[in-house]
Amino acid sequence: MNHFSYSGGVLHAEAVDLDALAEKVGTPFYCYSTATLERHYRVFADSFPKGTLVAFSVKANGNIAVLKTLGRLGAGADVVSGGELKKALHAGIPGERIVFSGVGKSRAEMKLALDARIYQFNVESEPELEALSEVASATGATAPITIRVNPDVDAGTHAKITTGTAETKFGVPWSRARSAYALAAKLKGIQIVGIDVHIGSQIVDLQPFETAFGKVVELAARLRADGHTIARLDLGGGLGVPYIQNNEPPPDPSAYGKMATRVTQALGCQLILEPGRLIAANAGILVTRVLYIKQGERKTFAIVDAGMNDLIRPALYDSHHEIVRINEPSPDAARQRYDVVGPVCETSDIFAADRELPQLKSGDLVAILTAGAYGAVMSSAYNARPPAPEVLVKGELWSVVRPRTDDDALLGSERIPDWLAG
Numbered sequence: 001m002n003h004f005s006y007s008g009g010v011l012h013a014e015a016v017d018l019d020a021l022a023e024k025v026g027t028p029f030y031c032y033s034t035a036t037l038e039r040h041y042r043v044f045a046d047s048f049p050k051g052t053l054v055a056f057s058v059k060a061n062g063n064i065a066v067l068k069t070l071g072r073l074g075a076g077a078d079v080v081s082g083g084e085l086k087k088a089l090h091a092g093i094p095g096e097r098i099v100f101s102g103v104g105k106s107r108a109e110m111k112l113a114l115d116a117r118i119y120q121f122n123v124e125s126e127p128e129l130e131a132l133s134e135v136a137s138a139t140g141a142t143a144p145i146t147i148r149v150n151p152d153v154d155a156g157t158h159a160k161i162t163t164g165t166a167e168t169k170f171g172v173p174w175s176r177a178r179s180a181y182a183l184a185a186k187l188k189g190i191q192i193v194g195i196d197v198h199i200g201s202q203i204v205d206l207q208p209f210e211t212a213f214g215k216v217v218e219l220a221a222r223l224r225a226d227g228h229t230i231a232r233l234d235l236g237g238g239l240g241v242p243y244i245q246n247n248e249p250p251p252d253p254s255a256y257g258k259m260a261t262r263v264t265q266a267l268g269c270q271l272i273l274e275p276g277r278l279i280a281a282n283a284g285i286l287v288t289r290v291l292y293i294k295q296g297e298r299k300t301f302a303i304v305d306a307g308m309n310d311l312i313r314p315a316l317y318d319s320h321h322e323i324v325r326i327n328e329p330s331p332d333a334a335r336q337r338y339d340v341v342g343p344v345c346e347t348s349d350i351f352a353a354d355r356e357l358p359q360l361k362s363g364d365l366v367a368i369l370t371a372g373a374y375g376a377v378m379s380s381a382y383n384a385r386p387p388a389p390e391v392l393v394k395g396e397l398w399s400v401v402r403p404r405t406d407d408d409a410l411l412g413s414e415r416i417p418d419w420l421a422g
């Protein structure tokens with residue numbers, strides 16, 4: 001369910017006409033719907049028992065206005081860097097609702113997180129545990145930790161977003177979980193509070209989750225028997241969203257919530273969830289204008305003004321994104337196959353291959369759907385292209401929440417060494 005729909009022949013974001021918005025903001029731009037963000041958060045949070053911490057995964061969409069929208073509903077934040085921690089705090093999400101994940105936390109980032117009194121560190125290796133112990137005990141602080149364990153469960157998702165198999169860099173290997181906890185219990189400045197697991201992203205089947213959670217529950221019992229305090233289970237994120245409109249929809253959050261609750265209930269632990277994509281993906285679109293229709297030898301190319309520097313998912317993950325016209329095509333509009341491509345000088349700068357769409361012409365606006373997660377956050381200035389700005393809509397209101405960078409930012413951010421000056 002999202003709040004992008006046609007009204008009077010024009011695609012709207014809530015009550016905002018996207019054709020008119022494109023005139024004002026210029027293309028390309030990201031557009032997020034407050035109502036969709038709020039709905040997705042509420043549906044997800046309501047699927048879990050009271051007292052569950054839903055920590056939005058900031059890496060999916062780190063725009064401060066988006067974080068503030070969710071934070072006001074009670075969301076926490078799952079951060080994977082000091083920068084994300086600063087953004088979450090700046091958005092008003094209190095440290096007590098922030099968890100810190102990631103395999104490569106630096107000592108400076110650990111210090112920042114200790115100073116912010118975050119809820120927990122999800123520690124991913126024994127050396128990280130030792131570093132955290134040193135940083136915490138140097139200032140007399142105590143770091144609440146879980147250890148992220150790698151359950152070696154294949155989530156059946158794309159290789160580049162699989163994290164829960166033994167070949168990936170994530171988590172402590174299952175066979176060393178107990179010894180890692182034994183180490184943690186001996187270290188100064190470390191307080192064990194629970195277990196963490198996250199097996200991947202865009203997972204459309206409940207079974208791998210259930211298998212992983214089941215293993216975690218068994219481990220929790222064993223760790224309790226070893227004398228550790230296991231009061232929290234952080235079950236990570238990863239629930240998939242529909243990218244392909246006519247495909248079978250992924251499991252809905254309430255089925256996921258029921259399953260997670262059923263499997264873990266007996267332990268009496270607080271649950272922590274880290275959804276990212278599920279909250280943000282379908283709350284955002286990328287609006288872009290067709291520059292040229294180019295006739296190739298065998299294909300027709302619709303060249304749009306957004307590029308892989310704005311949205312890299314199709315190039316990186318072969319992901320499918322629906323593409324629709326902003327001006328509603330009539331039901332009997334002629335259709336044609338296009339490769340929808342960007343201006344970046346890379347063959348992989350392609351949003352859709354051989355996609356049948358209502359006929360397009362130069363100047364038409366199109367929306368690339370399901371772009372609110374892992375979209376703007378992964379944008380770059382490759383080809384010296386300013387990344388697309390971001391707009392947040394709420395009812396009839398809209399606001400540019402990240403402006404397009406100008407030439408001052410483009411040229412002024414680099415420096416000429418003395419020997420080239422003049």
Ligand SMILES: *Cc1c(COP(=O)(O)O)cnc(C)c1O
Nearest residue numbers: 057101201237238274275276277
């Ligand atoms: C990426 C990530 C998430 C969010 O994953 P989604 O698929 O966007 O829900 C949650 N937790 C951790 C540790 C992650 O790395």
